[in-house]
Amino acid sequence: MSDNGPLYLGFDLSTQQLKAIVIQSDLHVVSDAKVDFDADFGSKYGIKKGVLLNDAEGEVYAPVAMWLEALDLVLKRLQDKQTPLNRISGISGSCQQHGSVYWSREAETLLAELSPDATLVDQLNPKAFSHPYAPNWQDHSTQHECDKFDAKLGTADRLAAVTGSAAHHRFTGTQIMRLRRKLPEMYAATSRISLVSSFLASLFLGAVAPMDISDVCGMNLWDISANKWSEPLLELAAGKDGVAELHRKLGEVRQDGGGSMGGISSYFTAKYGFSPDCQVAPFTGDNPATILALPLRPLDAIVSLGTSTTFLMITPVYKPDPSYHFFNHPTTPGQYMFMLCYKNGGLAREKVRDVLPKPEDSSDPWANFNKHALVTPPLDIKLESDRAKLGLYFYLPEIVPNIRAGTWRYTCNAADGSALEEVEKPWAPETDARVIVESQALSMRLRSHNLVHSPGEGQPAQPRRIYLVGGGSLNPAIARVIGDVLGSTDGVYKLDVGGNACALGGAYKAVWAFERADGETFDELIGKRWKEEGAIQKVDDGYRDGVFQKYVNVLGAFEEMEARILKVAKNT
Numbered sequence: 395m396s397d398n399g400p401l402y403l404g405f406d407l408s409t410q411q412l413k414a415i416v417i418q419s420d421l422h423v424v425s426d427a428k429v430d431f432d433a434d435f436g437s438k439y440g441i442k443k444g445v446l447l448n449d450a451e452g453e454v455y456a457p458v459a460m461w462l463e464a465l466d467l468v469l470k471r472l473q474d475k476q477t478p479l480n481r482i483s484g485i486s487g488s489c490q491q492h493g494s495v496y497w498s499r500e501a502e503t504l505l506a507e508l509s510p511d512a513t514l515v516d517q518l519n520p521k522a523f524s525h526p527y528a529p530n531w532q533d534h535s536t537q538h539e540c541d542k543f544d545a546k547l548g549t550a551d552r553l554a555a556v557t558g559s560a561a562h563h564r565f566t567g568t569q570i571m572r573l574r575r576k577l578p579e580m581y582a583a584t585s586r587i588s589l590v591s592s593f594l595a596s597l598f599l600g601a602v603a604p605m606d607i608s609d610v611c612g613m614n615l616w617d618i619s620a621n622k623w624s625e626p627l628l629e630l631a632a633g634k635d636g637v638a639e640l641h642r643k644l645g646e647v648r649q650d651g652g653g654s655m656g657g658i659s660s661y662f663t664a665k666y667g668f669s670p671d672c673q674v675a676p677f678t679g680d681n682p683a684t685i686l687a688l689p690l691r692p693l694d695a696i697v698s699l700g701t702s703t704t705f706l707m708i709t710p711v712y713k714p715d716p717s718y719h720f721f722n723h724p725t726t727p728g729q730y731m732f733m734l735c736y737k738n739g740g741l742a743r744e745k746v747r748d749v750l751p752k753p754e755d756s757s758d759p760w761a762n763f764n765k766h767a768l769v770t771p772p773l774d775i776k777l778e779s780d781r782a783k784l785g786l787y788f789y790l791p792e793i794v795p796n797i798r799a800g801t802w803r804y805t806c807n808a809a810d811g812s813a814l815e816e817v818e819k820p821w822a823p824e825t826d827a828r829v830i831v832e833s834q835a836l837s838m839r840l841r842s843h844n845l846v847h848s849p850g851e852g853q854p855a856q857p858r859r860i861y862l863v864g865g866g867s868l869n870p871a872i873a874r875v876i877g878d879v880l881g882s883t884d885g886v887y888k889l890d891v892g893g894n895a896c897a898l899g900g901a902y903k904a905v906w907a908f909e910r911a912d913g914e915t916f917d918e919l920i921g922k923r924w925k926e927e928g929a930i931q932k933v934d935d936g937y938r939d940g941v942f943q944k945y946v947n948v949l950g951a952f953e954e955m956e957a958r959i960l961k962v963a964k965n966t
C-alpha cells in the first residue's frame with residue numbers, strides 16, 4: 395500500500411452481511427471488513443439468514459436497527475485493522491435492492507445532530523423511523539398489489555415498457571402500496587421513504603439522501619423513458635389524493651451517478667477519524683454495483699451467486715419484457731442493465747446440499763455436493779437411451795416464473811426434449827446436486843437468448859465471457875455446470891474478491907465519482923486502471939462442443955415444464 399494518496403470506501407449492505415472494502419486510486423485493495431448478521435446479531439434480533447419471516451402473509455423483512463448496529467461495528471472492525479480512515483476521500487456503496495426504510499418527521503433533525511458519544515442505534519432507533527422494519531426482496535406478500543400494478547397501465551407488457559419490469563412482489567411500489575393499506579398511521583407518520591441504498595448514504599450524509607438513478611428502477615414507479623416518477627403509478631400506490639404526498643416522501647431522484655452529494659457527517663469524523671473533507675457519492679443497488687466491479691464488455695455476462703442468483707448484462711438497447719428487468723446503468727446514461735433475478739439461488743442450493751451426508755472433511759461443507767455435481771453427467775444422461783432429467787427446486791415462491799414453493803422433477807427424451815413427463819418418485823438426492831444447478835442455468839439461458847449472439851464464426855449464440863461473483867463463486871463445481879449450460883467462448887472467470895464484488899463495485903464508483911475528468915465515463919476511467927491479472931481468475935473453459943448442444947435439445951422441454959407447473963402452481 396502506498397502511504398499517501400486518497401483512499402475510497404465501498405459498502406455492500408446485502409441480505410446476510412454488511413461488507414466494506416477500501417481501495418486506492420489505482421484500484422488496489424487496501425483493507426476490508428464485514429459483519430455477518432446471523433453470526434453477529436442472530437440471537438439479539440431473532441433473524442435467520444439476515445431476515446425475519448411472517449409466513450402467514452408471506453412477509454420477509456429486516457430490522458433497520460440491526461443495520462445501524464452493523465454500520466458502527468464494520469467501521470470499528472476497519473479501525474481495528476489499522477485502516478487509515480483519515481485518508482478516505484470518498485464513499486459509495488451498494489445495497490440489496492427494493493427494500494425500503496420509513497423515516498419519521500424527526501429523522502432529519504436526529505441525523506443532523508448525531509453525537510459521536512453514543513451509537514447510531516441508540517440515537518436513531520426508534521425515534522427516526524416510522525416503521526422498525528425494511529421489507530426484504532424475498533417478501534412475497536404483495537400479489538394483490540402486483541395484480542393492480544400490472545393492470546394499471548393496461549398490461550404487464552406496458553408496465554414493463556414504462557418501468558423496466560412487470561409488477562413484482564419485492565418491487566418497492568407494490569410494497570409501499572401494501573404498507574399504506576395495512577399500516578395507514580405508519581404511512582401518515584412517514585416523512586421520507588428511502589431505498590436501502592439511499593438509507594445507508596443518508597447515515598453518512600447526516601441527512602436523507604436522494605435515490606439513485608439506477609436503483610430507482612427497482613420500484614415499478616419510475617418511468618424510465620420519461621425520466622420521472624410515473625403519475626398514474628404514484629396514484630395507484632398512494633390513492634387519488636395522495637400523489638403529491640408520496641412524491642414528497644420519495645423525493646427527487648439524483649440523475650448523476652457520480653459527484654458528491656455532500657460531505658461526511660461529523661459523527662464519523664469525530665468517532666472514526668474520517669477527514670472532514672471526505673465526500674459521499676450516490677450509493678446504488680447491489681446488482682447495478684456488481685456490473686461496476688470490472689470493465690464489462692458487450693456479450694460478457696455476470697452471474698451473481700449470492701443469497702439471490704442474478705444474471706446481468708449491459709446493453710445500449712432498451713428492450714423490456716415482463717420476464718426480466720431493465721435498469722438504468724448506474725453511471726452511464728444511455729446504457730442499461732439487463733437482469734434476471736432468482737430467489738431460489740444460494741439458499742436453494744444449500745437445501746439440496748444439506749440432504750446429502752455431511753462430508754468427512756468438515757472444512758468444506760460443499761465437498762459432497764460438488765463431488766456429485768461433477769460425477770453426474772450432463773442431464774444425467776449416462777447411456778444414449780437415458781432420458782434427460784430436469785427439475786425446479788423452489789423452496790421459496792419464485793420470481794421468474796411466478797411459481798409457488800415446491801419441488802418438481804421431470805424427464806424428457808434427451809435427443810429432442812419430447813415426451814416430457816413428471817417423475818413419480820424422486821431420483822437419488824445425489825443427482826439433485828447437478829440437476830439444480832443445471833436447471834438454474836437453463837432458466838438463465840432460456841431468458842437471455844435475445845441478448846446474446848454468436849461471438850465468432852461457426853459458434854452458437856452465447857456469452858463471450860461469464861464472470862462469477864458472490865459467495866457461490868468460490869465453488870468450482872458450480873462454475874463447471876454453469877459453463878456447460880451457458881457456454882462462453884472465452885471461459886468462466888471468478889473475481890478474486892468474488893464475495894465482495896458489489897462492495898468493490900461501490901468503491902470503484904467512488905473513485906470514478908471523485909476522480910473523473912470532465913465527461914470521462916466510468917468505463918474510460920476504470921478501464922485505464924483495471925488490470926486483469928490479479929483481479930480475475932479463469933475457473934472453467936466454458937463452451938464445450940457437444941455438451942452445449944445437449945442443453946439446446948432440452949431447452950424447449952424446460953420451457954414446457956415451467957409452463958405446465960405454472961398452470962397448477964402459480965403464486966396467488
Ligand SMILES: Nc1ncnc2c1ncn2[C@@H]1O[C@H](COP(=O)(O)OP(=O)(O)O)[C@@H](O)[C@H]1O
Pocket residue numbers: 408409410411699700701702740741744760863864865866867868869893
Ligand atoms: N463454496 C461455496 N459454494 C457454494 N455456495 C457458497 C459457497 N460459499 C458461500 N456460498 C453461498 O454464498 C451465499 C452468500 O453469498 P454472498 O454473496 O455473501 O451473499 P449476500 O450478498 O446475498 O449476503 C450463501 O448463501 C452460501 O450458500
Ligand SMILES: O=C(CO)[C@@H](O)[C@H](O)COP(=O)(O)O
Pocket residue numbers: 408409410489490491492531564612679680681700701702703704735
Ligand atoms: O432482489 C434482488 C434483485 O432484484 C436481489 O438481488 C437483491 O438485490 C438482494 O441481493 P443479495 O442479498 O442476494 O445480494
